[in-house]
Amino acid sequence: MSSRKPIGEAELERLQHQSFSYFLHETNPDNGLVIDKTAPDWPASIAATGFALAAYPVAVERGFMPRAAAVERTLTTLRFFWNSPQGPEPDATGYQGFYYHFLDMRSGRRAWQCELSTIDSAFLLAGALTAGIYFDGDTSDEQEIRTLADQLYRRADFQWAQNRGATLTHGWKPESGFLKYRWAGYDEAMLLYILGLGSPTHPLPEESYAAWASTYRWEHCYGQEYLYAGPLFTHQLSHLWIDFRGIQDAFMRVKGIDYFENSRRATYLQQQYAIDNPLKFAGYGRHCWGITASDGPGPGTIKLNGIERQFFDYVGRGVPCGPDDGTIAPWAVAASLPFAPEIVLPALDYCIHQAKLTELNPYGFKASFNPTYPVKSVNPYGWVSPWHYGLNQGPIILMIENYRTGLLWQLMRDCPYIASGLQRAGFGGGWL
Structure with missing residues (x-):
């Protein structure tokens, strides 16, 4: 056990600032699009762009960026999405108020024949709504900013995204129609x-939430009874914006806890x-954990000390059911800070001071590391991802802020659409 005081x-604040530098330097100033990862010729991610929109208010409050500069960036981003081509054409930016998962950094049009993504559009719209409330x-x-944020949200046709089913689809492609997967x-x-439930223009029916919640799995493992989801990020991303402390839907009322406790x-x-x-x-231990969707050293199979080990590249790692190949994602540890600071702070201390994962990295933590994978590395902690991802940077900034001041939670409590969506989903109690 180290005798160091936790960070x-x-x-x-330094970790927040370093992580925010990603959005400062990896954004196209002409359209506000944020690159998905720091690889050459890589496209933008609409989710990372949504995280950037939510991070600009934090940057203003923390003095990382002047308000005027944040206003300019935010406006550029919202104008781009409002004016970008919406339609069924295969090279549009979006359709039915939703957007393609990846966009060309310069033209802002669909990249890689990717899908129109419902979840990534949700992160983008949540970022826009954050901006609309903060810039008052x-x-x-x-x-x-307020007008555009509102118009962008009102344009999203959540009913269309159901494709005549009870639940929401993962997305749509102009070549083949709706994806077969549903949430x-x-x-x-x-x-x-x-x-979707809070939309004033194309709201989901209330039964769509009940249909989704009917697919939940309540599990008992490692001494915890909880609502199961394997990768750690799934327990974090909705919480970037919504303060679930003390509010419950029908499922959580029966269990006697809330989603924050979960x-x-x-x-x-x-x-x-x-x-x-x-x-x-x-490497795994008390201060070395954090298994989630992340970059990895694979794909490949290697025999180590008589054991065949399979390693993956980017995959949704999770516990306790896997996949797990020894890859740890420090960003996912940081994003759990509001839930369990007593175990997160020592783990962050380990990542920064022992594993030295922020050293010589302009944007704080690299995506992930794997001490098991055999690699000649200057880092004694083994393989370290060469990349930074916008999807990782956002949650670090926002969850450190929620832990410190609750800024995002306070802002979104003042968003009538979020309150209405929660109420239509059956949430009550607490701040609602």
Whole structure:
């Protein structure tokens, strides 16, 4: 056990600031689009762009960026999405108020024949709504931010995205129509459903939420009873915006907890899994955990000490059911800070000071590391991802802020659409 004091406010702020630098430097100033990852010729991610929109208010409050600069960036981004081509053409930017998962950084049109993504559009719209509430000034620019954020949200046709089913589909492609997958099981789609239920123009029917919640799995493992979702990020992303403390839907009323407590239990389960380390990976332990969707050293199979180990590249790692190949994602630890600071702060301290995962990295943590994977590395902690991802940077900034001041939660409590969506989903009590 280290006798160091866990990291304090100054180091949390440094990590926030480093992580925010990604949005400062990896955004196209002409359209506000944020690159998905720091690889050459990579496209923008609409989810990362939504995280950037939510992070600009934090940056203003923390003094990372002047308000005027944040207004300019936000306005550029919202204008781009409002004016970008919407239609069934295969090279549009979006359709029915939703947007393609990946967009060309320069033209802003669909990249890689990717899908029109319901969940990534939800992150983008949540970011826009955050901006609309935060920028409340009388200037014409701030008024325009509010108008555009509202118009973008009102344009999304959530009923269309159901494709005549009870639940929401994952998305749509102009070449083949709706994807066959629907949102089922507890996951980050909570935010998508709340936004859909709260829509003043194309609202989801209330029974769509009940249909989604009927696919939940309540599990008992590693000493925790909780609503199961494997990757740690699924217990975090809706919580970036929504304060679930003290509010309950029908499912949680029966269980006697709320979704915030559920995420706390999922965080502890991650730590306990790493302590037990059933697959005997190097490094796992009390301060080294955080298994989620992340970059990895694979794909490939290698024999190590007589054991065949399969390694993956980017995959949705999870516990306790896997996949797990020994890859740890420090960003996912940071994003659990509001739920369990008593175990998260020592784990962040380990990642920063022992594993030295922020050293020489302009944007804080690299995506992930794997001490089991055999690699000649300057880092004694093994393989480290060469990339930063916008999807990882956003939750670090926003959840550190929610832990410190609750800024995002306060802003979104003032969003009538979120309150209405929660109420239509059957949430009550607490701040509602």
